[in-house]
Amino acid sequence: MARSPDGTGHGVESDGSPFDRAAIPPAVLAGVLDVGRREGLSVSSWFAGTGLDPVLLYAPGARVSLQQGRTILRRAIDALPGRPLGFEVGERDTLLSFGFLGIAMRASATAGEAFALAEELHLSAGSLLDVEREDLGAEIGIRFRERWPDPGILVFLCEEALASTTIIIRSMLAETPWTPVRVDLSYPPPPHASRYRRVFGCPIVFSADANRLVIPKELLDRPLPTQHKPTRQMAMEICRQYLSPGEAPPDIVTSVEALVGGNLRHPLTMSDIADRLFITERTLRRRLADSGERFSTIRDRVRERRATSLLWDTTMPVGDVAAEIGFNDGREFRRAYVRWRGLTPTEARRSRR
Known part of the structure; x- marks a missing residue:
């Protein structure tokens, strides 16, 4: 079993991929690094022992491993205590958060078509949580699942994923402020819990059974004003090339x-x-x-x-x-x-x- 530099042993991902395989686009890590640099921190110390140069996070086609990602995130969170770091990264421009996947989603015919793309291709945007849809009767849950258990970074991961998802939905609908029906979170309220209501504008349920964004089912059929089939096709092809089959290298x-x-x-x-x-x-x-x-x-x-x-x-x-x-x-x-x-x-x- 591989052992991460911070001493925690997690050798295998939930999907069976080795923990030290470079398969993840580093968009989220680059966002964290930007925050640390703005605060004047010595961010290079976050990379000690990881086998990763900070410059590589910005290189075209760059990829990192789960091991590297978790280690850097834990160190960043420790260096910026008490901050809503996940929101600071998740509330960036959608192009920074989603890249070509965001372009494909915005160019889709309907919101439902965009969500289906996100389920299929979310890894191409560097997502550190897996995404799936749940049928909740009159509502749909966009559920975010951990790929590996790590309570030390769960709050960050959920804040980043749910905030960026909410922002891209608002962008797709050209409707600000659009609000979800409800946000469910599996952890207790953090010190900055008041920010959740400001970001999402809806009821927040902490200590829930899952981490999810709940939306009305009727939203799936909503036509998108930015739909453009050729653009969607081009962006989808780029995302799929990024996820082309083959074992990721160490x-x-x-x-x-x-x-x-x-x-x-x-x-x-x-x-x-x-x-x-x-x-x-x-x-x-x-x-x-x-x-x-x-x-x-x-x-x-x-x-x-x-x-x-x-x-x-x-x-x-x-x-x-x-x-x-x-x-x-x-x-x-x-x-x-x-x-x-x-x-x-x-x-x-x-x-x-």
Whole structure:
């Protein structure tokens, strides 16, 4: 069983995915980091031992693991005690919270169609809770379920998820203030409980049997003024590509690949990368070995991908391609490329035509 850096052992997600697989877009974590920086906190300390560089949260296509996410959230909550941190993150602009999923939802024909998309594709937006609809008779419950039990961050997760969901519903309906029928929460009232009524504008039930946003069933048939089928289709395809099947790599491998790829012209050493990931070089080497990887193998893989892309998709001279991926000597690059693909760079370029 994997053990998180804060000492809590949770080796497997509820769906059977390893706890240290990098599968989650870091939108929520980036929001928390922004709050900490605005407060002038040393947010880098939240990343100690996680094998994650804060810069990577903002990289295109970035993903983090449940282990990394929970560790960073717990440290952020401890560093900002007594604050409604979940609301501060959840009340951001819908594009920050939902990304392309939010675009697809707003472009749907009806609210019901938008909610169905959220059920199917919520992971593409970096949701840290799972979402499902419940039939409550004349009402519908949008229920949020934990993927792993952690009372230390439950309040944050629910505040973020329910606030962002309420805001996107208001955005879809072009109706402010739109209010739910009721909000149910499985925990007792926090110190800032009065904020819940201000955010949702409806009855709040604490210590309930589940965490849910209750809406009238008739809302499902409500046409959306922002509906646009081509936009919806495009955004859905992007979300599905983000969730394309295949096992997510270990989080440490994803972090190393991202740092290597972002510094190809001026290559980082293994020691440099360990420093950026707030771990020792020895720990980095061990964690890569546990993942069946070596630093040199990852570096070669990232270089080969970038070199092939440049050779196929640009007319950049081979010598410039070599420099772009960190080779000072064109002959050294040629030998490396033959080792990687069995072709010289020139032959690889011709094979693409």
